[in-house]
Amino acid sequence: MPSIENAAEPDAWFKIEQGVFKAGGQWTIAQSARLDQKLRDLDAGSGEIITMDAGGVDRLDSTGAWLLLRTRRALENAGRTVGDLKVPERYASLLENLDRDDKRQGPDKPPPRMSPWQYRLYRIGKATVEAGRQGWRMLGYLGRVTVETGEMIAAPRKNLRFAAMMVQVEETGISALPIVGLLAFLIGVVLAYQGADQLKRFGAEIFTINLLGVGVLREIGGLITAIIVAGRSGSAFTAHLGSMRVNQEIDAMQTMGMNTVDTLVLPRVIGLVIALPLLTFYANIMALIGGAMMCYFNLGITIPVFLRQLNQAVDVSTLMVGLVKAPVFAFVIALVGCYEGFQVERNAASVGQLTTRSVVESVFLVIVLDAAFSVMFSVMGI
Amino acid sequence: MPAEKDASGPGKKDVVIHVKGLVTGFGRKIIHDHLDLDVYRGEVLGVVGGSGSGKSVLLRTIIGLNPPRQGTVEVFGKPAGYAEGARMRALEVRWGVLFQEGALFSSQTIAENIQVPLREYTSMSQELMDEIAAMKIALVGLPPDTALKLPSELSGGMKKRAGLARALALDPELLFLDEPTSGLDPISADQFDQLIRELQQSLGLTVFMVTHDLDSLAAVTDRIAVLIDKKIKTGTIEELRKDKTPWIHEYFSGPRGHAALAGSR
Numbered sequence: 001m002p003s004i005e006n007a008a009e010p011d012a013w014f015k016i017e018q019g020v021f022k023a024g025g026q027w028t029i030a031q032s033a034r035l036d037q038k039l040r041d042l043d044a045g046s047g048e049i050i051t052m053d054a055g056g057v058d059r060l061d062s063t064g065a066w067l068l069l070r071t072r073r074a075l076e077n078a079g080r081t082v083g084d085l086k087v088p089e090r091y092a093s094l095l096e097n098l099d100r101d102d103k104r105q106g107p108d109k110p111p112p113r114m115s116p117w118q119y120r121l122y123r124i125g126k127a128t129v130e131a132g133r134q135g136w137r138m139l140g141y142l143g144r145v146t147v148e149t150g151e152m153i154a155a156p157r158k159n160l161r162f163a164a165m166m167v168q169v170e171e172t173g174i175s176a177l178p179i180v181g182l183l184a185f186l187i188g189v190v191l192a193y194q195g196a197d198q199l200k201r202f203g204a205e206i207f208t209i210n211l212l213g214v215g216v217l218r219e220i221g222g223l224i225t226a227i228i229v230a231g232r233s234g235s236a237f238t239a240h241l242g243s244m245r246v247n248q249e250i251d252a253m254q255t256m257g258m259n260t261v262d263t264l265v266l267p268r269v270i271g272l273v274i275a276l277p278l279l280t281f282y283a284n285i286m287a288l289i290g291g292a293m294m295c296y297f298n299l300g301i302t303i304p305v306f307l308r309q310l311n312q313a314v315d316v317s318t319l320m321v322g323l324v325k326a327p328v329f330a331f332v333i334a335l336v337g338c339y340e341g342f343q344v345e346r347n348a349a350s351v352g353q354l355t356t357r358s359v360v361e362s363v364f365l366v367i368v369l370d371a372a373f374s375v376m377f378s379v380m381g382i
Numbered sequence: 383m384p385a386e387k388d389a390s391g392p393g394k395k396d397v398v399i400h401v402k403g404l405v406t407g408f409g410r411k412i413i414h415d416h417l418d419l420d421v422y423r424g425e426v427l428g429v430v431g432g433s434g435s436g437k438s439v440l441l442r443t444i445i446g447l448n449p450p451r452q453g454t455v456e457v458f459g460k461p462a463g464y465a466e467g468a469r470m471r472a473l474e475v476r477w478g479v480l481f482q483e484g485a486l487f488s489s490q491t492i493a494e495n496i497q498v499p500l501r502e503y504t505s506m507s508q509e510l511m512d513e514i515a516a517m518k519i520a521l522v523g524l525p526p527d528t529a530l531k532l533p534s535e536l537s538g539g540m541k542k543r544a545g546l547a548r549a550l551a552l553d554p555e556l557l558f559l560d561e562p563t564s565g566l567d568p569i570s571a572d573q574f575d576q577l578i579r580e581l582q583q584s585l586g587l588t589v590f591m592v593t594h595d596l597d598s599l600a601a602v603t604d605r606i607a608v609l610i611d612k613k614i615k616t617g618t619i620e621e622l623r624k625d626k627t628p629w630i631h632e633y634f635s636g637p638r639g640h641a642a643l644a645g646s647r
Contacts, residue, residue, distance in 0.1 A: 028553065029504065029552055029553045030504075032504065032506060032510065032514075033504050033505045033506045033507070033510065036506065036507060036510045037507075061553035061585065062517070062518075062521065062550070062553055062585060063514060063517075063553055066513070066514070066517045070513070090586075093583065093584045094584040094585060094586075096584075097521070097580065097584045098517065098520075098521065101517070101520035101521055101523075102517075102520065104520070345534055346534065347488040347533070347534045348488060349488045349489045350488075350534075
């Protein structure tokens with residue numbers, strides 16, 4: 001670690017002699033760590049009156065001057081009466097200034113620090129309360145956006161931002177095609193491979209296709225797509241709206257009487273609600289293609305056989321069960337992304353923090369909702 | 383280290399910043415063309431100039447954030463300006479910089495901000511660092527509870543004061559200020575000027591101050607450097623008022639100039 005302390009300077013020194021505290025040398029920041037320890041251990045000695053003579057100081061900066069003042073206070077607290085504090089003429093005003101500041105601020109300046117345990121407890125408590133509040137506020141926001149969406153559907157306003165919506169469909173949907181397609185394809189490959197590996201032991205390789213079809217269409221396709229989109233578009237929403245807040249663009253819109261939910265949130269929510277089911281369907285197809293390829297190369301199942309078996313394994317309702325979840329996921333992802341974007345404060349760290357939070361929350365909610373859907377479907381017997 | 387010169391005493395002028403033949407520019411645009419400048423120990427130098435005349439670029443070049451094309455910059459008699467490694471660091475601990483918006487680290491409290499250089503360059507105990515931070519906060523005139531606040535909780539003027547406290551953390555000999563009063567209301571600006579003057583005198587600082595503020599110039603500076611036509615012209619405020627160069631004449635004799643100078647007397 002670089003240091004200013006090993007500068008080859010003559011030491012600063014001090015001693016107590018016959019009721020006089022004498023100091024000299026370089027009383028500067030470079031010496032302060034050393035002086036600090038020694039001064040804390042200073043033995044005030046006995047006697048009523050003590051004078052402080054720092055006339056021998058060659059150099060004094062604000063750190064050194066402050067150490068002198070602190071020493072005087074320590075001596076006073078030890079019951080000594082401190083007479084003069086003498087410093088060279090040229091440093092008198094510095095000492096005076098610091099002394100004045102010190103008196104103005106009162107003696108107990110640094111507020112008490114918490115003990116480590118207290119601090120941990122404090123943080124747990126704070127985080128818990130904050131999580132509760134966050135949920136409550138999000139619920140409020142959900143209500144607001146739902147009402148505004150409902151209003152807009154019930155009575156489409158002239159200023160429905162169709163173009164903005166389409167831009168969102170493009171950015172969240174079309175631009176995501178390559179990555180979603182590739183990942184879905186690979187998931188299909190992996191699923192078919194693992195399934196085939198296990199089912200081979202029972203001589204039931206052909207049921208790999210059932211596993212693949214049902215697994216992908218009902219669960220995996222939708223879930224993977226939603227998670228990718230949460231990471232890709234949810235974060236983009238938060239970062240974009242967050243930077244707009246940092247630049248006060250959102251304040252500007254509000255003062256122009258524009259409804260920020262209308263102009264910023266709804267295009268994103270509706271855009272994603274349109275895009276995500278389409279993306280999910282596309283991901284399903286890609287995963288099935290990946291699985292079919294694996295079946296062909298690994299199990300020697302030809303495409304016509306694959307399709308016939310798939311036809312027996314799944315029907316339209318299997319697909320629909322998967323697809324019906326997508327708009328709900330989309331709504332939640334967009335909502336969380338926009339909500340967190342509006343929470344950004346006017347500093348750089350906040351954008352990063354809330355973008356992270358937005359992704360974590362939306363992925364969490366997507367998985368929780370997926371589980372809820374599973375329970376609901378099994379109760380309904382679908 | 384040579385004995386420090388008495389800040390208020392007369393004697394041979396001791397050059398702290400020595401800029402010679404400096405050329406800087408971006409792309410094809412030349413900003414400074416063989417510019418020379420000396421800053422003496424214990425003085426407050428105000429740097430003025432029109433928008434885009436390269437005031438901030440000059441400051442950034444001296445503190446090594448911007449590479450010069452030609453010419454030399456010496457600070458404390460040692461080459462500076464885009465030097466690397468240990469040599470630059472030896473200089474950096476002897477100066478403090480206050481950026482325009484304070485440039486406080488937004489994720490740290492004010493006390494932690496002030497302690498960053500202390501932690502980096504000294505082996506002080508946490509206790510002493512807390513005390514020093516509280517002292518610096520008092521020194522720049524902020525209330526004690528500022529220590530535990532985050533920069534986002536402070537007003538613009540308080541941020542500047544906190545930035546100044548951080549710039550003063552290592553007790554520098556030289557202080558760079560980039561538009562210290564911009565964005566402050568006139569009363570806060572006056573207080574800030576006064577604070578700079580007071581600190582400069584009691585700590586014996588040399589101050590290099592880029593500013594737009596005529597009142598600041600009149601109240602704080604000993605000497606003024608005007609950036610004009612890619613060069614620099616220095617002088618006291620009295621000398622520059624007599625200058626016939628159109629921009630300088632306009633600057634000091636315009637309505638704002640008149641008001642500021644009248645007020646300073």
